[in-house]
Amino acid sequence: MSQERLKIEVAQAALKHVEDGMLLGVGTGSTVNAFIDQLAASGKRLEAAVSSSEATTERLKAIGVRVVELNHTGDLELYIDGADEVDEHKRLIKGGGGALTREKIIAGASRRFVCIVDASKCRPILGEFPLPIEVIPMARSFVARQLAKLGGQPALREGFTTDNGNLILDVRNLDLIDPVAMEDRINRIPGVVCCGLFAHRPADTVLVASEDGIQSR
Numbered sequence: 411m412s413q414e415r416l417k418i419e420v421a422q423a424a425l426k427h428v429e430d431g432m433l434l435g436v437g438t439g440s441t442v443n444a445f446i447d448q449l450a451a452s453g454k455r456l457e458a459a460v461s462s463s464e465a466t467t468e469r470l471k472a473i474g475v476r477v478v479e480l481n482h483t484g485d486l487e488l489y490i491d492g493a494d495e496v497d498e499h500k501r502l503i504k505g506g507g508g509a510l511t512r513e514k515i516i517a518g519a520s521r522r523f524v525c526i527v528d529a530s531k532c533r534p535i536l537g538e539f540p541l542p543i544e545v546i547p548m549a550r551s552f553v554a555r556q557l558a559k560l561g562g563q564p565a566l567r568e569g570f571t572t573d574n575g576n577l578i579l580d581v582r583n584l585d586l587i588d589p590v591a592m593e594d595r596i597n598r599i600p601g602v603v604c605c606g607l608f609a610h611r612p613a614d615t616v617l618v619a620s621e622d623g624i625q626s627r
């Protein structure tokens with residue numbers, strides 16, 4: 411089965427968590443795009459959605475979903491999003507699409523976070539995927555030097571600006587054996603807006619699509 415087909419399968423499985431009239435948090439990326447397509451096809455009617463990126467907002471509006479600001483809602487019942495890597499403790503690396511900061515905010519504001527991935531994203535230990543870190547532009551070089559002291563090899567994502575007007579450093583080679591500790595260390599560097607490790611706030615449920623079907627973890 412193609413990876414595209416697996417994304418559609420896991421998107422359909424995520425729909426079982428979505429109820430009519432829900433205020434839903436919606437992530438960013440190709441798996442979430444498949445979810446938005448399946449939501450449109452399902453005929454389910456949300457009350458509204460809180461979106462994690464301009465790209466997702468555009469797609470949601472195109473299928474007739476009302477998009478509201480997180481500042482105008484309370485906590486959300488459910489957040490649906492993809493990930494770049496997932497470990498056995500449902501900790502994640504996110505931010506391959508550069509939307510990590512808004513994603514982490516919405517995940518934090520949601521009572522349940524259902525993460526949707528295909529089996530290629532599952533790892534025993536996080537870190538094969540370079541860790542995205544959103545940084546304030548004037549702090550770029552300073553933050554990169556601090557990340558190098560932590561053992562990482564940061565690379566500026568060339569030609570990319572986040573929806574918040576910031577930059578992304580993609581960091582290889584960090585030791586992520588203890589992702590909670592590394593998330594703390596990175597968060598303490600001045601100039602870091604957000605780190606793509608979701609270890610303090612892991613997913614509550616991970617739906618994994620493979621040739622064998624959907625596994626719920």
Ligand SMILES: O=C[C@H](O)[C@H](O)[C@H](O)COP(=O)(O)O
Nearest residue numbers: 439440441505506507508509
């Ligand atoms: O910034 C992007 C998000 O964290 C995505 O959830 C992540 O990159 C996975 O995207 P995709 O579903 O396209 O693999």
